[in-house]
Amino acid sequence: MKALAARRHHRFAPVVLLLLALLVTGGVYAVLAPGQARADSASTQDIETGKKLFQANCATCHGLDAQGTDNAPSLIGVGAAAVDFQVSTGRMPMAMDGPQAQTKPRQMTEEQTSQLAAYIASLGAGPAIPTDEQVDGSKGNPANGAEIFRTNCAMCHNATGQGGALSEGKYAPSLERTSARNIYQAMLTGPQSMPVFNDANITPDEKRDVIAYLEAQREGSAGGATLGSLGPVSEGVWAWVVGLGLLIGAAVWIGAKSS
Amino acid sequence: MTTTTTRPSATEPTTPIGRSSDYLDNRTGIGHAVKEFARKVFPDHWSFLLGEIALYSFVVLLITGTFLTMFFVPSMSLSTYHGAPKTMDGLLMSDAFASTLRMSFEVRGGLLMRQIHHWAALVFMASIVTHMMRVFFTGAFRRPREFNWLIGFTLLLTGLLAGFTGYSLPDDVLSGNGLAIANGVVKSIPVIGSYMSYFIFGGDFPGEQIIPRLFTLHILLIPAIILALVALHLMFVVVHKHTQYPGGGRKDGNVVGFPLFPVYTAKAGGFFFVVFAVLSLMGATMAINTVWNYGPYDPSPISAGAQPDWYMLFLEGSLRLMPGQAEFVSWGDFTWSLNVLVPAVLPVLLLIGFALYPFIEAKVTHDDREHHVLDRPRNRPTRTGIGMAFLAFFVILAFAGSNDLIAIHFHLSINEITWFFRVFVFVGPWFAFWITKRICLGLQRKDRELVLHGHETGRIVRFASGEYIEVHRPLDEQERWVRVNYTAHQPLELPAPNGPKGTKDKAYKSAKRWAKLSRFFYEDRIEPVTPAELAASHSHGEHDALPGGEDHALVAPDHSVDATEQSH
Structure with a gap:
């Protein structure tokens, strides 16, 4: 202690303190920042393989160094979460041009996906793939999730997440079979027409509540067949087809002559 | 041992049923009515039962509706809800919405009753429309039935009102969206619009008045009007006697068919139970208006696929088709919201114009004769064509009101669908008229x-x-x-002409x-x-x-x- 006290007026003391402060800030940031944490855990091997995969499958549109071209955006800084979302749902690599990339059977294995994610994450910090804990719907509050969903998501995805139309052939897809991890990633990265809901906007806990709400929807509805949960239009179709269909059938039967 | 008791005369009833009927008849004169009605002849055709579907679904609506009023709380005061379902637990909501949830999840048979009620409403309107189509295409609106056509038409309009006031009651997001549109339409009326809106909602939208007000309309005023009109409608059927399809021996002066008693009492009585059974089946197996998915009303959110019940869909469609440029400002700062007013008023005016068709046809036909034998639709090509054109217009509007669902389910662009319908809503009816007329000829x-x-x-x-x-x-x-x-x-x-040319x-x-x-x-x-x-x-x-x-x-x-x- 005496040595510290003796040297605290040393002329290099401010410099040392400044370095220390920078180190602590950087260290804390490295621990807390989501993108960095994941990228660091990936081995250089993964990043190398990921780069090769990228150059073989993605570089045509996104550029050799993922810097983006006229056809596709830059992927520097989009983070591992965006890569995992796009590739694990089969949206990327894109099969054909259209109003928006569609889901299809995934083209990359689980391992290849994480290698690609590691490569993109190594190019610049971005949102990391959420942990299983973060996307566990059973730990969320579905009532709160329902309220958040109504205010932020239902105008495109429909009240129960059945999907809805956007302009010019674009659409908000149905969330009926979307995995919890993909739902979380979509909120975090805002793919295609979807806005980004960052952690300040909808906190990680609230994101989990939304997942809880959507998972509660899959348990079916009270009251019988959901008829697609599309609201009054599908109910009207069923009223005409089943209701009036059966009743007119009965009327024909009753009105028929017994002879 | 001689007794002087007189034997009962042949006219005195002896059986218990006979005696009690006699007792009743002496005091009410019901015998005449029974005699009259039991001998009433009703012709046999399935399309004559369409109106009965409407009547019976209305009876089902009254029965289930009475049950629902015992549990519904028509109040907009807010409280925190606790209970099933878990997606609604702990939310702040109005008593109307909370009581709808309790009625659905806690009252025994409550959800079933709610669903039967709502399905019955949809089928009620659908059967009115099909009944009206039958009447129109067979010319059953001709003299002496013009007034009964108008009564039936008023029933259609009151049915629309009953539906709208009914599905607005639960105070969920979807019904609130419907009320918001109604508020917009009222406000789009020039000069008096904003005052009217304040008058209806008891202040600024949504306020705290509208649910109790709609409740009174929905359970008291509108059903009373419908009931009175139905009574009048049926009375006229008795007065005019039933129409019949053309066939050998069927003339304007007779009715060929079976007597009401016993044949039609059994057929029509049985049909009531068939209607009730079908509606119960629908209520028991198919979820309708799952308000817990929409959540308690809050003016800010609106979900994709937000549409009214099918019978109001034509108004939704015309609103979706109307270009927004029809809103403009003139005379300084006065805003004309024709983009809302025109699509809301025009289809309704057209519908009301349709009610006058019998009078127009009578005039151009110079036909003042009584008609009790129906037309085959093919024998009146122009009338059949006009009817199909009207149907096409409203069906196209209903499709336009579902444009977002069409877009997503058929992978189409909503903009292109909307433009297609903007043209088709004018071309389609004309095409329907032309092709129907050609088919008839x-x-x-x-x-x-x-x-x-x-x-x-x-x-x-x-x-x-x-x-x-x-x-x-x-x-x-x-x-x-x-x-x-x-x-x-x-x-x-x-x-x-009466004078020379030019006069x-x-x-x-x-x-x-x-x-x-x-x-x-x-x-x-x-x-x-x-x-x-x-x-x-x-x-x-x-x-x-x-x-x-x-x-x-x-x-x-x-x-x-x-x-x-x-x-x-």
Whole structure:
């Protein structure tokens, strides 16, 4: 202690303190920042393989160094979460041009996906793939999730997440079979027409509540067949087809002559 | 032992049922009514039961609705809800919404009753529309039934109101969206709009008044009006007697069918239970208006796929089709919201105009006769065409109101669908009119053909000369009656003008306009086969020389070819 006290007026003391402060800030940031944490855990091997995969499958549109071209955006800084979302749902690599990339059977294995994610994450910090804990719907509050969903998501995805139309052939897809991890990633990265809901906007806990709400929807509805949960239009179709269909059938039967 | 008790006279009832009926009759005179009604004859046809579907679903609505009022709390005061379902637990909501949830999840049979009620409402409106279609296409609105047509039409409108006030009650997001549109429409009325909105909602939208107000309308005023109109509607059916389809022995002066008692009491009574059963089946197996998915009303959110119940969908459609540019500001800072006013008012005006059709048709036909035998739709091509055009207009609007669902389920662009409907809503009805009229004329020609030449038998006969003909079997009396017993009306003749050309003559001008409209109705027509034509077609040789029974330009070119075949 005496040595510290003796040297605290040393002329290099401010410099040392400044370095220390920078180190602590950087260290804390490295621990807390989501993108960095994941990228660091990936081995250089993964990043190398990921780069090769990228150059073989993605570089045509996104550029050799993922810097983006006229056809596709830059992927520097989009983070591992965006890569995992796009590739694990089969949206990327894109099969054909259209109003928006569609889901299809995934083209990359689980391992290849994480290698690609590691490569993109190594190019610049971005949102990391959420942990299983973060996307566990059973730990969320579905009532709160329902309220958040109504205010932020239902105008495109429909009240129960059945999907809805956007302009010019674009659409908000149905969330009926979307995995919890993909739902979380979509909120975090805002793919295609979807806005980004960052952690300040909808906190990680609230994101989990939304997942809880959507998972509660899959348990079916009270009251019988959901008829697609599309609201009054599908109910009207069923009223005409089943209701009036059966009743007119009965009327024909009753009105028929017994002879 | 002599007793002087008098034997009961033959008219005195002896059985317990007889005695009690006598007791009742002496005090109410109900015997006359029973006698009258039991002998009432009702013709047999399935399409005459469409109105009964409406009547019975209304009875189901009254029964289930009474149950629902016992648990519904028409109040907009807020409280925190605790209970099932878990997606609604702990949310702040109005008592109306909370009581709807409790009624659905805690009251025994409550959800079933709610669902039967809502399905019954949808089927009620659907059966009114189909019943109206039957009445229109068969001409059952002609004298003496014009007023009953208007009563039925008013029932359609009150049914719309009943539906709207009903689905707005639960105070969920979807019904609140509907009320928000209603508020927008009211506010779009020039000058008085904003005052009207404050008047209706008791202050700024949504306020705290609207649910209790709608509740009173929905459970008291509107059902009372419907009930009164239904009574009037049925009374007129009794007064006018029922119409019947054309056929042998059926005339304007008689009704051919079965008596109300016992045949139709059993049929119609049984049909009530069929209707109740179908509605219960729907209520028990298919979820409807799952308000817990929409959540308690809050003016900010709106979900994709937010539409009204099907019978209001045409208004949603016209609103979606209307270009937004129709809103403009004039006279300084006065905003004209024609983009909302026009699509809300125009279809309703058109619908009301449709109610006047019987009077227009009577005028252009110059038809003041009583009609109790119905028309076959093909024998009135223009009327059938107009009916199809109206239907097409409203069906297209309903599809336009579902444009987002069409877009997502058929992978189309919503912008392109909307533009398509903007054009199609004008072209489609015209096309429907034209094609229906052509089909009707074609069917009439086919009827003529059948009457003149009989059924094809498929038997080919070879003559000694080497010529082949197919043997035709003549129609029997009943078949022929249906096909020849109608009037092909002529256009009105234009009266001579009263003065020389150029003089003002309002009456003449009006007559000219009506004559023009009449030409539109009856210019194209196929005359029924006359006995002379029929005789000629059955004899040999003369047939070719016969002047066509059809009007100019409508003689089928292949007609004469066929005729020569027959005449050999």
